[in-house]
Amino acid sequence: MNLNTEVVITGGGPAGMMCGLLLARAGIDVWVLEKHKDFLRDFRGDTVHPSTLRLMDELGLLDKFLARPHTEVRVMTAEFGRESFRVADFERLRGRAKFTALMPQWDFLDFLAEEARRYPSFHIAMEAEVTELMAKGNRIVGVRVKTPEGAGDLLAKLVIGADGRHSTVRDKAKLKVVDIGAPFDVLWLRLPFAAGDPKEPVARFVGGGFFVMLYRGDYWQCAMVIAKGGYDTIKAEGLSGFQARLRTAAGFARDRAETVTSFDQVHLLTVKVDRLEKWARRGLLCIGDAAHAMSPVGGVGINLAIQDAVAAANILAATLKKRTPSVHELARVQKRREWPTRVVQRFQVIAQNQVLARTIRSQVTPKPPWPLYVLDRWGWLRQWPARFLGIGMRPEHVRTPAVLLEPRLPELKTGDSAPT
Numbered sequence: 001m002n003l004n005t006e007v008v009i010t011g012g013g014p015a016g017m018m019c020g021l022l023l024a025r026a027g028i029d030v031w032v033l034e035k036h037k038d039f040l041r042d043f044r045g046d047t048v049h050p051s052t053l054r055l056m057d058e059l060g061l062l063d064k065f066l067a068r069p070h071t072e073v074r075v076m077t078a079e080f081g082r083e084s085f086r087v088a089d090f091e092r093l094r095g096r097a098k099f100t101a102l103m104p105q106w107d108f109l110d111f112l113a114e115e116a117r118r119y120p121s122f123h124i125a126m127e128a129e130v131t132e133l134m135a136k137g138n139r140i141v142g143v144r145v146k147t148p149e150g151a152g153d154l155l156a157k158l159v160i161g162a163d164g165r166h167s168t169v170r171d172k173a174k175l176k177v178v179d180i181g182a183p184f185d186v187l188w189l190r191l192p193f194a195a196g197d198p199k200e201p202v203a204r205f206v207g208g209g210f211f212v213m214l215y216r217g218d219y220w221q222c223a224m225v226i227a228k229g230g231y232d233t234i235k236a237e238g239l240s241g242f243q244a245r246l247r248t249a250a251g252f253a254r255d256r257a258e259t260v261t262s263f264d265q266v267h268l269l270t271v272k273v274d275r276l277e278k279w280a281r282r283g284l285l286c287i288g289d290a291a292h293a294m295s296p297v298g299g300v301g302i303n304l305a306i307q308d309a310v311a312a313a314n315i316l317a318a319t320l321k322k323r324t325p326s327v328h329e330l331a332r333v334q335k336r337r338e339w340p341t342r343v344v345q346r347f348q349v350i351a352q353n354q355v356l357a358r359t360i361r362s363q364v365t366p367k368p369p370w371p372l373y374v375l376d377r378w379g380w381l382r383q384w385p386a387r388f389l390g391i392g393m394r395p396e397h398v399r400t401p402a403v404l405l406e407p408r409l410p411e412l413k414t415g416d417s418a419p420t
């Protein structure tokens with residue numbers, strides 16, 4: 001694979017796919033390079049926030065998107081032992097999307113890829129891992145990529161690093177990282193769904209743990225929060241010890257703890273929180289987790305990644321049609337998105353240090369903080385957490401123009417004769 005294009009995006013996660021779609025829609029030749037062969041991975045958040053649904057609406061894609069199987073979370077609740085609190089009420093948001101859609105992220109990314117492929121200037125290469133940046137003097141001019149067919153070079157006016165929290169691009173570009181840290185890791189596992197289970201997501205503080213359950217049709221995708229580096233201790237306790245932890249944490253699904261019969265069914269995700277001092281250098285821009293790795297707290301990392309993508313396309317599309325954006329122009333993306341990122345990371349750090357870390361240390365169910373009683377009692381107050389989690393600060397709107405597409409021919413049904 002040796003090519004010359006306008007934009008190369010490394011990483012086909014939420015940030016990369018949305019940015020690729022918007023740039024191609026604006027008529028820019030764009031290649032998205034994704035190192036995996038498909039989007040099918042368990043350890044991805046499943047939340048498509050109201051802000052993203054609004055963007056879909058602006059793109060004219062909302063109805064088509066919602067025709068895919070999903071569940072809708074209209075009220076977010078938190079459980080502390082046996083007490084349950086309504087925390088955020090998405091029904092109180094303005095606009096059509098009064099809920100967070102829960103859809104396996106591989107379906108969401110497939111949808112974005114399918115829509116992006118309608119634009120002739122969109123290209124995606126799966127199993128294409130970016131291994132090096134190519135530079136001319138001080139300017140990044142492309143990437144080196146490894147594929148099953150061999151290595152190749154892609155030259156571009158701009159490289160966008162959207163390769164997540166373990167970003168190769170930002171390492172190779174030697175962009176300085178401010179490490180904020182996180183005192184916990186997450187164990188990711190599945191428990192079977194049983195008839196009669198609720199289908200709403202669960203976020204539960206119980207004993208010394210925090211346990212999240214996301215409904216995925218015939219199973220629950222579960223996240224167990226543990227102390228940073230604590231997985232070795234858990235494994236040393238053996239499987240029966242782990243099953244006992246699961247019985248405490250899994251609430252109505254406690255009877256299914258024995259379905260975890262091996263630690264091979266449990267995946268450790270190390271949590272990082274950090275951000276780049278500078279998101280760009282000549283010829284290169286980082287967005288999403290590559291620019292600021294987000295903690296899972298609040299489940300808003302996907303939202304921010306998508307918002308970065310929209311801002312990048314809004315700010316850069318017109319210039320990219322003519323020339324390589326200057327560092328100053330690239331820095332405008334950071335200027336627009338850094339403040340919302342800092343606010344969310346601040347909130348995550350407070351939540352993880354004041355609530356999660358204390359819970360894990362004390363090994364007892366924490367007392368619910370008093371604001372939860374207030375939120376549960378007065379419904380209109382729940383619009384503010386809903387806004388913060390579902391829309392975020394400084395929401396973006398699609399401002400890029402769209403190239404005209406050839407209208408699609410109506411699909412032929414079996415028995416129809418082909419048009420002559």
Ligand SMILES: Cc1cc2nc3c(=O)[nH]c(=O)nc-3n(C[C@H](O)[C@H](O)[C@H](O)COP(=O)(O)OP(=O)(O)OC[C@H]3O[C@@H](n4cnc5c(N)ncnc54)[C@H](O)[C@@H]3O)c2cc1C
Nearest residue numbers: 011013014015035045130163164288289296299300301302
């Ligand atoms: C345990 C956990 C749970 C989370 N749950 C939620 C949640 O429920 N809701 C939420 O909003 N956020 C959640 N987050 C945060 C969220 O996952 C991230 O903020 C979000 O995925 C960032 O999107 P992104 O596109 O920037 O990066 P990613 O989603 O990480 O995508 C990066 C992509 O780049 C690819 N890639 C990496 N390196 C290369 C390379 N060298 N070459 C080519 N491709 C490459 C990867 O395969 C991946 O597909 C969670 C985070 C963690 C750790």
